[in-house]
Amino acid sequence: MSTALLSLAIIATAQAQTTVVKEIVIQGNRRVSREAILAAMRTKVGQPYVQENLDRDQRALDDLGFFEAVSVRPSPLEGNSWRITVDLTEWPEVKEIRVVGNSVIKTEDILNVIKPFIKPGDVYNLNSLRPASDAIRSLYSKKGFFLAAIEEFAPLKESPNTVNIALVETRVGTVSVQGARATRDSVIRRLIKTRSGDPYSENKWVNDLRRLYNTSWFESVTTSIDPEREAGKVDLTANVKETKTGQFNVGLQLDPRNKLAGVIRLSDTNFRGTGQTVGINYIQATQGSGPSVDLDYVNPFFDSKDTALRVSIYSRLVFRFANVFSSSSPTSSSSDYNERRTGGSIGFSRPVGDSLSYGLSVRYENVKTNNVSATGADRFIQQDGDVGVASLGFIRNRRDRDIDATRGDWLKLDVEPGYANITDVGGAAAGTNVIGTHTFFRTNLEFRKYFTDQGKLTPKDLDAAKRVLALRAKVGSIQGTVPFFEQFFAGGADTLRGYPEDRFWGRNQLLTTAEVRYPIQKAFSIIGFVDYGGAWGGYNTVNDFTQSAGISLHLGYGMGLSFRTPLGPIRVDLGFDERGKSRTHFLIGTSF
Incomplete structure (x- = not known):
């Protein structure tokens, strides 16, 4: 046989043995289209029948996910052809x-x-x-x-x-506290809102830990979480290290208002482990005029709804225009004078949810101006009498912690109706129409915002020192006849640095502050600040303290140091006014 004839014979034999797919029958599909099913199959009509392709088609149709059951069956037809039957059971339509x-x-x-x-x-x-x-x-x-x-x-x-x-x-199994010896367990349970059996909320648990830390009763607060005890449950433990909350101090104090003073202080912010604060402060300033005495009491758990009670009884000296660490004093020491404010206050506040609270307080004082005999009529303002002020306030606190916040915000609105019964006037106030009983209405709004580039605080680093940009804005307005000592005052350590205490006053106030806080160590930070604002629209100019009837804002800026001490935080700031003159400010506590 010739080579050509042999080739033709082989081709004819191969064609005789080749089987093809003649038809594909699809059964059972109702919502999934025939076209979609055929597109998923490698087997096609007119192509050779290959069992491997059918096996792959079975898997491909299963992988579509639409079918509860898939069966791909071949059956032979005449003439070396095949019918492929695809039996499908669709998953039901979702209603x-x-x-x-x-x-x-x-x-x-x-x-x-x-x-x-x-x-x-x-x-x-x-x-x-x-x-x-x-x-x-x-x-x-x-x-x-x-x-x-x-x-x-x-x-x-x-x-x-x-x-x-x-x-x-995931739910909470057990909630326990380790390390608390002086603080009563019942007090801690008032602060921890997470309960056994609750759905586990990381946010809620972190808020519980922050609430413990914000009391300042504990040097450190950390947590451990054990998810292994039972499937679907976690056991929570707060690990605390208590700090000393009772203090008895005898010594000297430098204060922006009181200057150099002798101090005797007896206080406890966690009295007998109950969470209550009791305090007695006795301050005798070097200028004389008698001591300042404060008696304070705070009960953060006055009732079952976590209402806080604050009571204060006092007789205080407030030094107007006091000059502390001043390199350039606009007044002489003889122009300093003081007000003795004797009275008391009582207030209640109650939380509403995790971040909102409201409060109501009442304050009553008798005010008497002292140490004015050595000053001229233009060097002081005397308005002696009684004043009573009620305050209704709302606070939204979304800071990550109350002390040295690193992120979040804080908003406070206060409305304060008040009355004053002025019986004596003198100095620059002589001739003003304030004698007798008058009413006034004061409104305050303050907002604080915090930013950090070092991430959120976690339960493992609630007391971590971080780089922070802190912003604050305060605005206020007073309507009615208001005494001099109830106005807004701007100037000094906590308002407008670079200026004397109470340098500006008036019925209106606008203050803004920006601070960059850079920690050097955990307890020590360097701070750069810019203050801009003032108070205006109040009483007359006193001596060199010129005032403005219209809006008048002033710039202050500088650098400061912040220290965490066992007695609390301390700030020392070197501020410059808009003329470049410097003034050092000393503050016990935090700015904001």
Whole structure:
């Protein structure tokens, strides 16, 4: 046989042995189109029948996720051809999605986050389960909660058109505190709001730890979390190290108002472990005029709703225009004078949620001007009498911690109706129409904001020192006839640095501050600051303290140091006014 004839014979034999797919029959699909099914298959009509391709088609159709059961069967036809039958059982159409086991996230919110993957009207698809489950877990995480498991995400057997999503939320097992010896357990339990059996909220637990830290009863507050005791539960432990809360101090004090003074202070901010504050302060300034005495009491748990009670009884000297560490004094020491303010205050405040609180307080004082015999009529303002002020305030506190906040904000609004009964006037106030009883209404608004580039505080570093940009704005206005000593005052350590204490006064106030706080060590920071603001629209100029009837704002700037000490934080600032003259300010406590 010739070579050409042999080739033709081989081709004819191969063609006789080749089998082709003549038809593909698809059965059982109702909502999934025939075209979509054929597109997923490698087997095509008119192409050779290959069993490996059919096996792959079986897997490919399963992978579409639309089918509960898939069967791909070949059957022979005449003429070396095949029929491929694809039997399908579709998952049912979703008509309802039911969510069970959720207690902290609304069902509506869960349905919204899974809507891109599965919703009523769709065919149930196994491939939607993972992204939908991930979306639910992400939603819980964003809200500060956790899921232990998603036990079921499938159609109900008794109602195939209903998809059941069964969630198991992570819950709190035990809550314990380690290291508290002086502080009573019942007091700590008032601060910790997380309870055994609650859904575990990381945000809520961190807030509990911050609440402990903000009391200043503890040197450190950390946590440990044990998830191993029981599936779906976590055991929480707050580890605290108590600090000394009782103080008895005898010594000297430098104060922006009182200058150099002898001090006797007896106080305890956690009296007998109850969380209550009791304090007695006795201050005798070097100028004389008698001592200042304060008796203070605070009960942060006055009732079952965590209402705080604050009571203060006092007889204080307030030194007007006092010059401390001043290199350039606009007044001589003889022009300093003081007011003795004798009275008391009582106030209540109550939290509303985690960040909002409101308070109501009443203050009554008798004010008497002293040490004016050596000053001229233009060197002081005398308005002696009684004053009573009520205050209704609202505070929104979203700072990460109250002391040296690193991020968050703080907002306070106060409205203060008051009355004054002035019986004696003198100095620059002579001739003003303030004798007798008058009323006034004062409004204050203050906002603080904090930024850091070093991340959020965690339960492991609640007392960490971080770089912070801190901003503050204060605005206030007074209507009615207000005594001199009840006006707004600007100038000094806590308002407008670079200027004497009380340098500006008036019925209106606007103060802004920006501080960059850079920690050198945990207890020591360098601070750069800019203050801009003032007070205006009040009483006459006194001596060299010129005043403005209209809005008048002033610039102060400088550098400072901040120290954390066992007696509390201390600030020393070197400020410059808008003429470049310097003044040193000393502050016991924090600025804001």
